Amino acid sequence: MLVDSHCHLDFPDFAEERDEIINRARQVGVELMVTISTRVRRFDAVRAIAERYDQVYCSVGTHPHNAGEELDVSAQQLTELSKHPKVVAIGEAGLDYFYDKAPRDAQAAGFRTHIEAARRTGLPLIIHSRDADEDMAAILEEESGKGAFPFILHCFSSGAALAETGVRLGGYVSFSGILTFKNSEELREIARDLPRDRLLVETDAPYLAPVPKRGKRNEPAFVAHTAKLLGETIGVGEDEIARITSDNFFRLFTKVPRPDGRSV
Ligand SMILES: [Zn+2]
């Protein structure tokens, strides 16, 4: 089985055919997916999708793009919302200096609120980091010093130093379709050097479809292409990379029961 650890099933791209998308995922062995919150104000729609499908779990949080509009969201509020049985992670939150859609101090403040919620709940924090390696590493170091919290560097596209910092602090690294792109050799080198027990895969659908679907709308079924390429990159077959990434997922996402009943 495979798990898509990060997708956005609430986006309008999927509105007309969610049932089909989840069926197509199952047909290729993608048995679970986590649909990720980008605005606490719209969290109800995300949670409704997780409630509707057995295979779908969700997170709660504010994307850095929206950080300026949700500065009032508190760690307490995130903690309360995360008590729902289908809410299994906090985020996505972090720093995006590529788009800079929200002021950087608002992004950082929102990010620290989410870290506090992850620390309180023990749920993994989904971290979005783009073109912000140094500030991200500094915040992770400082906040981990105050008390550990579980986290994922999602859709990893940063440099080796941030991957190393993340792993040293106990974090996981999740690869999206970017790993399969022709010009991503540097990213594949980073993947090769990471400990195998920290690797995850995701689609970030509807964005970033992996080769050979590049340029199309992405969907959870396509995580199989990214997993296969990650396996080739680290020198293991398709069954083994599915086992590695699923074991890692269940070790980190402690609220999600294993559908196959195996212990991690
Ligand atoms: Zn993201």
Ligand SMILES: [Zn+2]
């Ligand atoms: Zn995302």
